[in-house]
Amino acid sequence: MFSDEILTSLARKMQLPEIEFIQNLGDWPLEFSLKAMDTISRDMQNIKGQQFIPWSKKLNKAIFRGRDSNEFRLKVAKLALENPELIDGGITRYFFFQESENTKAVEHRPFNEFFKYRYIVSIDGTVAAYRLPYLLGGNSVVLKQDSNFYEHFYTFLEPNLHYIPFNENNFIEKLEFIKTLKNASSITAAARIIAREHLQPLNIYCYYAMFLQEYSKLYEPPTFEKFFNISVPSLPLSNIKPMHTQKFCNCNESKHSTKTTTDEL
Numbered sequence: 001m002f003s004d005e006i007l008t009s010l011a012r013k014m015q016l017p018e019i020e021f022i023q024n025l026g027d028w029p030l031e032f033s034l035k036a037m038d039t040i041s042r043d044m045q046n047i048k049g050q051q052f053i054p055w056s057k058k059l060n061k062a063i064f065r066g067r068d069s070n071e072f073r074l075k076v077a078k079l080a081l082e083n084p085e086l087i088d089g090g091i092t093r094y095f096f097f098q099e100s101e102n103t104k105a106v107e108h109r110p111f112n113e114f115f116k117y118r119y120i121v122s123i124d125g126t127v128a129a130y131r132l133p134y135l136l137g138g139n140s141v142v143l144k145q146d147s148n149f150y151e152h153f154y155t156f157l158e159p160n161l162h163y164i165p166f167n168e169n170n171f172i173e174k175l176e177f178i179k180t181l182k183n184a185s186s187i188t189a190a191a192r193i194i195a196r197e198h199l200q201p202l203n204i205y206c207y208y209a210m211f212l213q214e215y216s217k218l219y220e221p222p223t224f225e226k227f228f229n230i231s232v233p234s235l236p237l238s239n240i241k242p243m244h245t246q247k248f249c250n251c252n253e254s255k256h257s258t259k260t261t262t263d264e265l
Helices: 003-013 029-040 045-049 071-082 111-116 132-137 152-156 171-178 183-199 201-218 224-228 258-264
Strands: 059-066 087-091 117-122 141-145 163-168
Touching: 003 201, 059 071, 059 111, 071 087, 071 171, 087 117, 111 117, 117 132, 117 171, 132 141, 132 183, 141 183, 141 258, 152 183, 163 171
Parallel strands: 059 087, 059 117, 117 141, 141 163
Antiparallel strands: none
């Protein structure tokens, strides 16, 4: 799931352009972060097997699980306690906020159990929620938070056609609204088409390959002059006096004139 794995795989399959860029290599400082991400990471092919739970047998409410990586997630967990008939929600692990000041942490739910609910809520974490492609591949209606973050496949998504949008101000209203949906099956069908045609492993690899090729056309290799030809303001060296102490230096200050010090600097 990490971009370095994709780049390593691409390097085995094609000749990558010679470019430079900065990225996060997934070398997270806290081990539990990897474990937390592994618990919800699934292959797109695996998700297809979870989509055949009949709509009539699904629980008629929404579900959300996630870490405390977005303050709105904390609000949703609290709203879930106040509105259990609308949503089964909770925070699985606290890191950014204090559990003692918020709702009690709940246990992880296996990812395939999400599809036992008619509606699944997708909320941003520190950035865009990476589980969205997997949610679109199932047959539950996805409620997606309006977001300032953007992934490349969002260009294929249309609100109210592939998912139900919501924001912090109308969340409860949307939870009530979705229960009146008459076109739930068409929304889930449209979302699965997006997942099938644009979010398969081959599609993701092709996107990365095309991105790197297009990026290389705009890329200007760094030059020594650009990065190291930096003007440094002159310092009033004539006012600098040598500092000597018996602890760090046994030099005789009288042997070093101000001129000598200036030249050495």
